[in-house]
Amino acid sequence: MTDPLILFDLLLGVSVVALAVAVMGARDLFAAIVLFVIFGLLSALAWARLSAPDVALAEAAIGTGVTGALLLKTLHHLRYVTGQLDQFAAPGMTPAEPVPMGVIAANAAFCGLITLGLAVAYLGAPQGGPGFDALVAEAMPQSGVEHPVTAVLLNFRAYDTLMEVVVLLAAVIAVWQIERGLSDAPSPDLGQVWQGFARLALPAIVVVGTYLLWKGSEAPGGAFQGGAVLAAVGLLLLLSRAYVPRPAHRGAARLLFVLGTGAFAAVALLVTGGGRVAFQYPPDQAKTLILLIEGLVTISIAVTLAALFHGREPVALPSRRDHHDT
Amino acid sequence: MTPDLIYGLTGIAVFAIGLVGALCAQDRLRRVLALKLCSVGAGFILVVAAWREPPASPDPVPHALVITGIVVMVSATAVALALIRRLQTLEAEADE
């Protein structure tokens, strides 16, 4: 009855919870971020164990990799702004204020109630209840791809994915607007060894990202995982200063941001033009259309994530700092 | 004991920790981290709901939902972090 893997599951579950506590409890912000990255990777491992390799890949690449880079960049910026760059530890950036006991008690009661409700709902729910397995399995032959998750993402629930790409686009627009006129923290000099590593890793990352995209139609992988891995190329280029964004590159960047959304919407409109509902691809062309969308969306995702990491829109900064709002 | 029970409880615990952190942490970066924990906890519950006993393959729809959630969360995180950077810069300028 007892599978030896259950022991592994128990150990992993306990580690994940302990890491979550450690993330919240760490005194140093840098330590909290590093612990969060480890937490994300172990969660990805747990999801791989729950036979969800696509989700695990996405969590490892986007939820942990890209997010970790974003968090560390923000911490660097905050330390630069508050003049703590030369200090080794960063205990916190916002001054802590005393909280009345009543508020703490109310918060604790609220959290306890929600957790209790979740636990009751989870334990009371029918296990392995009727999902969408049968429906998806029935519709698979018409989807044009062999991997069910890709079929759901890009065929059966393509509206969701279109909106998801739009959310990414909205995020990069918002970040450019928020950071308008903000001066950048000087990026740290990482030295010769790092440069060599970047040079060795770059071609490999390009190959892995493209492989993930290509594999997506029949096995775990796909546009989001591939795009996130390709975004790492952008991060390496930005960090090693092999590529410095210039104001003149904004047009190309904007084009690449909307490329995925545009192609996705264009395909939907084209399909509608043929007398069908949007995203009801003709079965014999489904694979071509899905691969086309995936390829263009991957490029958009990679460029958008790299732009989110870079943050500020590459504009020529005014020379005087007190003059930045027009 | 089955994996879905273990990881389901893990997900609830992680969500609860994130919820407490989001309400109680005063540092802005820590709040973002707490909300990230909440999102991972929710992901755990959905992935567990999709899980079937090994010979059967899992339900792909929740998997697609979690992938969508991860991408939306990274977008939200990026915007939140940009707001934090801006806010801290404004405060530092006001202090000068």
Next chain:
Amino acid sequence: MLLDWIAASLIAIGAVFFVAGTVGLLRFPDIYCRLHALTKADGLGLALVAFGVALLADSAGEVFRILLIWFFVALASATCGHLIARYARQSGEGDAHD
């Protein structure tokens, strides 16, 4: 069967090296000693685990992928160790023995 046992013992020895590295990380006094323990022991542990897993692989393609993973993880961990040591030296943290 024999191959399984060889692979299992290689992975077990690799795990022992990982444990040794972790003990070093927890017990050694300053950042350079800790990094030394961690990168050295984990490098060897990883190689042993990768070799053990490669023995269990079904096809040449899998062995090749495991080798690639080993190469890039080793490369990345060496670079990370270097970056941490470099940062510690520049900020002068490693001199304080606490």
